[in-house]
Amino acid sequence: xxxxxxxxxxxxxxxxxxxxxxxxxxxxxxxxxxxxxxxxxxxxxxxxxxxxxxxxxxxxxxxxxxxxxxxxxxxxxxxxxxxxxxxxxxxxxxxxxxxxxxxxxxxxxxxxxxxxxxxxxxxxxxxxxxxxxxxxxxxxxxxxxxxxxxxxxxxxxxxxxxxxxxxxxxxxxxxxxxxxxxxxxxxxxxxxxxxxxxxxxxxxxxxxxxxxxxxxxxxxxxxxxxxxxxxxxxxxxxxxxxxxxxxxxxxxxxxxxxxxxxxxxxxxxxxxxxxxxxxxxxxxxxxxxxxxxxxxxxxxxxxxxxxxxxxxxxxxxxxxxxxxxxxxxxxxxxxxxx
Numbered sequence: 059x060x061x062x063x064x065x066x067x068x069x070x071x072x073x074x075x076x077x078x079x080x081x082x083x084x085x086x087x088x089x090x091x092x093x094x095x096x097x098x099x100x101x102x103x104x105x106x107x108x109x110x111x112x113x114x115x116x117x118x119x120x121x122x123x124x125x126x127x128x129x130x131x132x133x134x135x136x137x138x139x140x141x142x143x144x145x146x147x148x149x150x151x152x153x154x155x156x157x158x159x160x161x162x163x164x165x166x167x168x169x170x171x172x173x174x175x176x177x178x179x180x181x182x183x184x185x186x187x188x189x190x191x192x193x194x195x196x197x198x199x200x201x202x203x204x205x206x207x208x209x210x211x212x213x214x215x216x217x218x219x220x221x222x223x224x225x226x227x228x229x230x231x232x233x234x235x236x237x238x239x240x241x242x243x244x245x246x247x248x249x250x251x252x253x254x255x256x257x258x259x260x261x262x263x264x265x266x267x268x269x270x271x272x273x274x275x276x277x278x279x280x281x282x283x284x285x286x287x288x289x290x291x292x293x294x295x296x297x298x299x300x301x302x303x304x305x306x307x308x309x310x311x312x313x314x315x316x317x318x319x320x321x322x323x324x325x326x327x328x329x330x331x332x333x334x335x336x337x338x339x340x341x342x343x344x345x346x347x348x349x350x351x352x353x354x355x356x357x358x359x360x361x362x363x364x365x366x367x368x369x370x371x372x373x374x375x376x377x378x379x380x381x382x383x384x385x386x387x388x389x390x391x392x393x394x395x396x
Contacts, residue, residue: 129332130264131264145263145266146377146378146379146381146386146387147260147261147262147263147266147373147378147386147387148260148261148385148386148387148388148389149258149259149260149261149371149372149373149385149387149388149389150258150259150261150389151165151256151257151258151259151371151389151391152185152186152189152256152257152259153167153181153182153185153186153189153256153257154185155167155181155182155185165390165391165392166391166392166393166394167182167254167256167391167392167393167394168392168393168394168396169181169182169249169254169394169395169396170395170396171249171250171251171252171395171396179246179249179250179254182247182249182254183243183246183247183249183250186243186247186255186257187243189257190231190243192350193229193230193231193350193353194231202224202225202226202348203225203226203227203228204217204220204225204226204227204228205227205228206227206228206325206327206328211227211327212327217327221330221332222332224332224348226348226349226350227325227327227328228350229328229350229351229352229353233315234313234314234315234355238313238355240253240255240311240313240357240359241255241313241355241357248357248358248359252361252363252395253357253358253359253360253361254358254361254393254395255355255356255357255358256355256356256358256369256391256393257353257354257355257356258294258296258322258353258354258356258371258389259351259352259353259354260292260324260351260352260373262331262351263331264330264331264332265330265331265332266329266330266331267326267329267330268292268326268329268375268376268377268378269375269376269377270289270290270326270375270376271284271289271374271375271376272289272376273286275376277374279295279374280293280295280321280374283295283318283320283321288316288318288323290325290326290327291315291316291323291324291325291326292323292324292326292373292374292375292378293316293321293322293323293373293374293375294312294314294321294322294323294324294354294371294372294373294374295321295322295371295372295374296310296322296356296369296370296371296372297310297369297370298367298368298369298370299368299369299370299390300368303367303368303369305362306361306362306365306367307358307360307361307362307367307369308358308359308360308361308362309359309360310356310357310358310359311356311357311359312354312355312356312357313354313355313356313357314352314353314354314355315352322354322355322356323354324352324354324373325352328351328352331349331351332349356371358393361393361395363395363396364394364395364396365394366392366393366394367392367393367394368390368392369390369391369392369393370382370388370389370390371388371389371391372387372388373387373388374387
């Protein structure tokens with residue numbers, strides 16, 4: 059037994075001696091089999107190799123960047139994958155509060171009307187305030203904005219000439235007037251009393267323009283609300299997805315430029331979107347005073363408490379295709395008011 063242990067120790071010592079010799083050879087003055095000159099040569103080689111490789115990649119990135127137009131996307135409406143038949147905008151909604159834990163759902167508006175609760179309304183009120191802040195129009199912001207309700211801009215050719223110059227139709231929250239009192243900051247957008255307001259909007263597609271219905275083509279779902287003198291609007295409707303949701307949702311009030319509290323509307327004159335500069339950060343600080351997309355406020359004035367309500371909103375125009383599975387022309391969200 060003692061002999062076996064001795065042989066094992068001898069082998070281990072031999073291996074360690076060989077390892078030490080491979081790391082540093084004192085006779086030949088080598089580290090891992092290379093002397094100082096050899097290490098200098100290989101270091102220089104890889105330095106030059108990676109420098110050339112990095113420069114080559116930088117040139118390729120530079121060429122690619124030069125091929126990108128900051129104003130016009132490579133894939134746009136009417137061309138490539140966004141053909142006229144396939145281009146259908148989706149929809150979005152606000153507020154979308156930051157996720158508080160892993161159990162949160164991104165399309166769920168969940169809060170407790172009690173301000174002392176962890177899931178209180180202030181999260182959504184603050185989110186809406188930040189989002190709507192950049193829609194406020196002051197006198198110094200009119201350099202790139204035009205009032206498209208004026209007669210001169212009702213002519214599409216005249217308006218498009220201004221759009222080509224980078225001008226945008228102004229969207230002012232004050233346009234809703236006193237009837238929008240339920241969905242204003244002073245009323246906490248309805249969240250303080252358990253009757254929340256939700257903003258729905260149409261997603262932007264470069265150069266896309268809506269087409270109007272006619273008396274013969276208007277869908278049955280809009281027969282009671284669509285008007286021929288208001289045909290130049292994208293109509294917006296919302297409803298509960300299931301029978302129980304319809305009962306728990308109750309009647310919805312709409313606030314939009316259409317001026318009808320039974321249905322929302324987005325005027326055609328805000329389209330096409332031509333990438334007029336107007337970026338802003340999450341706090342609503344605008345880097346430019348350009349395009350602002352129109353919004354529709356829906357007021358859930360009669361929503362049931364302590365009930366999860368599934369809601370679907372749809373946009374209606376002759377060239378907006380509806381596909382619930384891919385949320386084309388629609389948006390789904392859920393509301394739970396405790």
